[in-house]
Amino acid sequence: MAKLESIQRIYFIGIGGIGMSALARYFVSRGVRVSGYDRTETPLTKALVAEGIPVHYTEDITAIPLDVDVVVYTPAVPAVHAGLVYYREKGFEVVKRSDVLQWITESSFNVCVGGTHGKTTISTMTAHILTHTGYGCNAFLGGISANYNTNFWSSERHVAVVEADEYDRSFLKLVPDVAVITAMDADHLDIYGTAEEVENAFVQFSQRVKPGGCLVSKYGLSRSSELQAAHHFTYSFDQTGADVYAADVKVMDGSYHYNVIANNWQLNNVVLHMGGLHNIENSVAAITVAKYLGIDDEKIKAAVASFKGVKRRFEYLVREEGKIMIDDYAHHPQELKALITGVRSLYGNAACTVVFQPHLFSRTKDLAEEFAASLDLADEVILLPVYPARELPMEGVTSELIARYMKHSNVKLLSKEEMLQYVGQQRPSLLVMSGAGDIDALLEPVKEILTGA
Known part of the structure; x- marks a missing residue:
């Protein structure tokens, strides 16, 4: 937290990225002066500008601010980017987005959701459940929540729900109290080289769960036996061998109605208005986290029923x-x-x-x-x-x-x-x-x- 407290002015290279913009909004919420660059104007950069964040679109060092404490860049930005090169040569503190998330998560209770797919919906749904039920959280998401029309929101409660991005091994800098692993499929092979290396990174991610913490992982992952935590629950859409799964699924008026079954609890009559059977499974993961945190059953069901989904996710x-x-x-x-x-x-x-x-x-x-x-x-x-x-x-x-x-x-x-x-x-x-x-x-x-x- 001491590191974060010292930041008064911050500049983002690639501010229009979904993860970068969440961090930009976080710093604005803390009263920090934020500005940034992106290659092209998008609906997201327009939203940032409307929120009072100056954004420029030319790779021109005369346009970049010099009175900044920290420069944050995304790995998607080329190493030869003029602004990035200038800041490095002049000795500014230049860090990756993942470094900033590390600073944030080092001083809060964290739910970190990782996996090669499903993580945006699960992290958004989890953050929504925590917010809707009054539990409270800061949310750093990889998509725009349809409920809140943003990828970041803040709370007085020192709890963070973070989408844990495996690209560039970024998620290995996070410190979860609760971690979720949705899938470990071969992806980002330009970074990892092999499918085995992708899996190795997720095993390492599970090892970053704090002592006494919780891991929620999809049932049937190939390296499941290597995923360790003090509390470990597996989840599934319908596999009864999992610790938590959905049952009695019915489609009514374009919505799903189902029960969620666990070894020592059951949540009946859950209603999800988001399409896609995989989103029932995603809800099982989010509900498992909420139950682990001790949130009331009826409050959880009301939150799931009010979940409107994520922009560009079904x-x-x-x-x-x-x-x-x-x-x-x-x-x-x-x-x-x-x-x-x-x-x-x-x-x-x-x-x-x-x-x-x-x-x-x-x-x-x-x-x-x-x-x-x-x-x-x-x-x-x-x-x-x-x-x-x-x-x-x-x-x-x-x-x-x-x-x-x-x-x-x-x-x-x-x-x-x-x-x-x-x-x-x-x-x-x-x-x-x-x-x-x-x-x-x-x-x-x-x-x-x-x-x-």
């Missing part, structure tokens, strides 16, 4: 009779599989069209066959060009690589403009948009086409 953009449009951030094969399976659980055999934008050349190359298998679950697939993010193009790696592995022939490789044209012509009644790149910029145009707005 988010309904159009929900009318005979016209459904769902948006999701899914960018890993397992996430895509969960997304499409979740759509099927609600809409049965209705013809499902999926528009998918692959994210990163490296991930597309490493997981093309797995992406194809997940997308084969849809009736029709439109593949947009790969979104490069921080990467340069790789020879032979395009969206066509995924299409080659797909078993059904109803797949189209379209540009963004061609996709908009196609949707206008076909007007699919059940459309799913998915990806972690700039596909979100297409959501409003597609919605307008489908609704005629």
